[in-house]
Every structure is written in structure tokens, then in C-alpha cells.
Amino acid sequence: MSKVTVFEVKNLVKQFGQKIVLDGVSFKVEKGDIFGVIGMSGSGKTTLLNTMIGFLDPDEGEVFYRPIRALDNTTESLKLVHKNKHEVETVFGFASQDPSFYLQLTIIENLRHFGSLYGMSKKILNSNIEKLLKLTGLEDAKKTIARSLSGGMQKRLDIACALVHSPQVLILDEPTADLDPILRKQMWELIRQINERGTTILLSSHFLSELEGLCTKIAILHNGKILEVGSPNELKYLYSKNEEINLETAPGRYKKIIEKLKKSSDVKIDKVIDKGHKIIIYTPKSEQALHRILHIMEQMNEKLLDVRVNKPSLNEIFESLVEND
Numbered sequence: 424m425s426k427v428t429v430f431e432v433k434n435l436v437k438q439f440g441q442k443i444v445l446d447g448v449s450f451k452v453e454k455g456d457i458f459g460v461i462g463m464s465g466s467g468k469t470t471l472l473n474t475m476i477g478f479l480d481p482d483e484g485e486v487f488y489r490p491i492r493a494l495d496n497t498t499e500s501l502k503l504v505h506k507n508k509h510e511v512e513t514v515f516g517f518a519s520q521d522p523s524f525y526l527q528l529t530i531i532e533n534l535r536h537f538g539s540l541y542g543m544s545k546k547i548l549n550s551n552i553e554k555l556l557k558l559t560g561l562e563d564a565k566k567t568i569a570r571s572l573s574g575g576m577q578k579r580l581d582i583a584c585a586l587v588h589s590p591q592v593l594i595l596d597e598p599t600a601d602l603d604p605i606l607r608k609q610m611w612e613l614i615r616q617i618n619e620r621g622t623t624i625l626l627s628s629h630f631l632s633e634l635e636g637l638c639t640k641i642a643i644l645h646n647g648k649i650l651e652v653g654s655p656n657e658l659k660y661l662y663s664k665n666e667e668i669n670l671e672t673a674p675g676r677y678k679k680i681i682e683k684l685k686k687s688s689d690v691k692i693d694k695v696i697d698k699g700h701k702i703i704i705y706t707p708k709s710e711q712a713l714h715r716i717l718h719i720m721e722q723m724n725e726k727l728l729d730v731r732v733n734k735p736s737l738n739e740i741f742e743s744l745v746e747n748d
Contacts, residue, residue: 432475448471529569666734670704676723
């Protein structure tokens, strides 16, 4: 059974003055995805999301979306975002980097206000608000003025406001910006829970390593162009034939280990990074390399503390693609 395309970007171009911010961007997002757009600051992520939601009009190309009634019908045609902006508001929820709620209102007042904009009945709105307060962990603070909330709670309120009308798609621009590592982890878990309730999610972020275990698909955006789209594993296997061996030993004479390893003609080593407390070895033949490493350690009387073999991280793939672009 083929997956349903929720929205599609085709050859999107957007420029401000002489600066081309988006240059022929194309990709599809399917129902149920957590789709991540990753890129450095200034790569065009925010402009892309604002154009997709209809806040900005494209200079060339189009953004298509699937109406709510057609989400389970692959035969009905997609519609143009920029010609159906009112309907788009019912299909999408959007939370930008900057707070969109009213600082002088309480949490529940904000949710009631934004819910009233969609013409829902009081019964449905109250039900939605109750579920969202529980989902976002804001139940106990529902009567708190938004201005008094912590940064993490304000981010959750922003997402709750974007979800108050039960949209099929939630778009989030840098949802963990300015949050510490613990709050970022909590936010990623909230996003995962929202997705498990049936909401398709498109988000932008520069926390590449954190998206690796969250997103079903990732688009790499650089200088206004999509360099690649795929699942995290697809991108790893497509762009890296190497595996990385993370090695920790005692007493940890890593310089000597690296020196001996590089002299081994029977093992191909592409790169070795000395982290101080461990070394990371990149090789297309991890099994052969491990055999040689263990032999070297035995000669040097080094004790093995930890060894792990992985594919290179998404962050390393991104750096490699950007450097070669």
C-alpha cells in the first residue's frame, strides 16, 4: 500500500532583492512522517517553512497539500497552498521560533483564544484544551500568566496553541532553540508523542545528532538547495562506506596505538581521531581493523575498556556533504 503524500514542494524559489534564499527546492512529506529539515543558520530553513505554510508567496515553483477529506484518498488531487490559504490554516498547525501567544494571558486563556479562531464548538474546544494541557504537561500551570512561564513551558504553550484545532500536520521552526539539553530531550519526547497520536510533523533544527533518532526522513538544506533527502540510515549508508570504531583502553597510549595501526599494510584506515579519553577509527573493514587493533593492544599490554562499532553520525554526513557542495 502506497503512502499518502500530505504535502509536496516542487522547484521552490524564493529571493529577497538579489539574494536567492531558496533555489529549486523539491521534496515530499508523507502521512505519519516526522520530517526534519536540517541546515546551518542562514541556510533558508525558516523561509522554507514560512513559504510552505503560506505566509510567504514563492517567486517560482509551488507547494501542494492534501485536504483533510482526502488524507485517506490517494486518488484525489493535491491543492495549491497559495490559492487556498484559509483551508490550509485548518490542515496545518504552525509554531515559529518566536512566541505567538499573548504574554498577558494565562495558558488556558491563550488556548481558548486561538481555539475560537477556528469556529469550533465550545464542547470540542474544551475537550481539545483538556487533552492538550495533559499532553504538554501544562495542567498544573493552566492559570499562570504566559509571561511568567519558563522558556521550556513557553515552547510547550506555543505547540499547544498550534494544536488546538487538531491539525493533521504540525510545522515547527527550531522547536528546541534556546533550550538546555534536558529541556531539549523533553521537547523531542513531546514531539514523538504528538506524532504517535497521528499528527504528521515537519520541523527544522540544527541539532543534527538529536534528529537522528527522532525523524523518519531528513532533508539536508544548504545555501538554499536540498542536497539530499532520506531516512537517517539511508543517508548514512549512501554517503559513507566507512564504519567508526570507538576504542577506549588503559592506560590509553593512543598515539602509539595510532602509529602502529597506520603502519599496518593489511588494514585500510581512512582517518583516526584522538579524543584524549578514546580514539575513533574510520575504516571500511571494521572486522579486519578490530583484529589488528586487538593484536597491537596485546603487544602493548593495553587493557580494553570499551569498544563500539557504528556508522558515522548524521552530523559527520552533514559536514561531509556541505564541505563537498
